[in-house]
Amino acid sequence: xxxxAEPFHPDDFLAKIGEGRTISSYRKGQTIxxxxxxxxxxxxxQKGKVKVTVVSxxxxxxxxxxxxxxxxSGEGCLAGQxxxxxxxxxxxxxxxxRIEKTAIIHTLHTEPEFSELFLAHxxxxxxxxxxxxxxxxxxxxxxxxxxxxxxxxxxxxEGRPEPIITKVSQETLAEMIGTTRSRVxxxxxxxxxxxxxxxxxxxxVNSSLLSVVLNDLxxxxxxNGK
Numbered sequence: 001x002x003x004x005a006e007p008f009h010p011d012d013f014l015a016k017i018g019e020g021r022t023i024s025s026y027r028k029g030q031t032i033x034x035x036x037x038x039x040x041x042x043x044x045x046q047k048g049k050v051k052v053t054v055v056s057x058x059x060x061x062x063x064x065x066x067x068x069x070x071x072x073s074g075e076g077c078l079a080g081q082x083x084x085x086x087x088x089x090x091x092x093x094x095x096x097x098r099i100e101k102t103a104i105i106h107t108l109h110t111e112p113e114f115s116e117l118f119l120a121h122x123x124x125x126x127x128x129x130x131x132x133x134x135x136x137x138x139x140x141x142x143x144x145x146x147x148x149x150x151x152x153x154x155x156x157x158e159g160r161p162e163p164i165i166t167k168v169s170q171e172t173l174a175e176m177i178g179t180t181r182s183r184v185x186x187x188x189x190x191x192x193x194x195x196x197x198x199x200x201x202x203x204x205v206n207s208s209l210l211s212v213v214l215n216d217l218x219x220x221x222x223x224n225g226k
Contacts, residue, residue, distance in 0.1 A: 026095075039076060197209060
């Protein structure tokens with residue numbers, strides 16, 4: 001018996017509106033989902049960058065992730081989280097697919113290709129969280145800032161850093177690496193003077209910035225405080 005069903009392609013599933021899947025546009029600064037809201041769906045970023053933040057009981061905000069194209073967010077609902085534990089905000093204009101919990105669970109159960117893709121995402125996210133924790137525990141704020149800038153520039157994905165088109169404030173960078181805005185300003189100026197980054201309406205990160213992460217170069221030792 002020949003099946004008339006069309007073959008499943010994960011890229012098509014994540015690109016087109018369908019049962020349990022909608023696509024919305026978000027302007028810069030618009031909230032995608034809020035901490036404490038019902039967790040009933042997973043979001044897939046088709047275009048743009050998203051900031052994920054958590055606010056403590058005392059009102060202190062921390063940036064826990066900056067997500068980009070082809071990344072998922074809100075997947076905690078699949079592990080039984082009834083409420084969102086973070087807020088996701090568009091850092092740029094975004095195109096984002098919302099996949100209802102029931103729809104993504106069904107697809108994970110029935111489509112091995114999608115399950116492999118989603119598992120790869122979860123493993124990459126876990127590795128990133130572990131690296132972030134090690135970074136916070138053992139590296140200076142200077143190294144943490146260098147790593148954050150390289151990640152924002154997608155270093156390693158295509159072999160060379162890209163311009164950071166998103167205008168990321170120094171306050172956001174400070175929240176990302178757990179330091180003060182004044183320290184971020186100090187190190188950004190130092191990186192620019194050393195030729196590691198350039199400003200021209202946007203931040204451009206040079207591959208040489210990687211040396212800050214990998215080595216304690218003599219010319220940058222003087223300012224790497226917490």
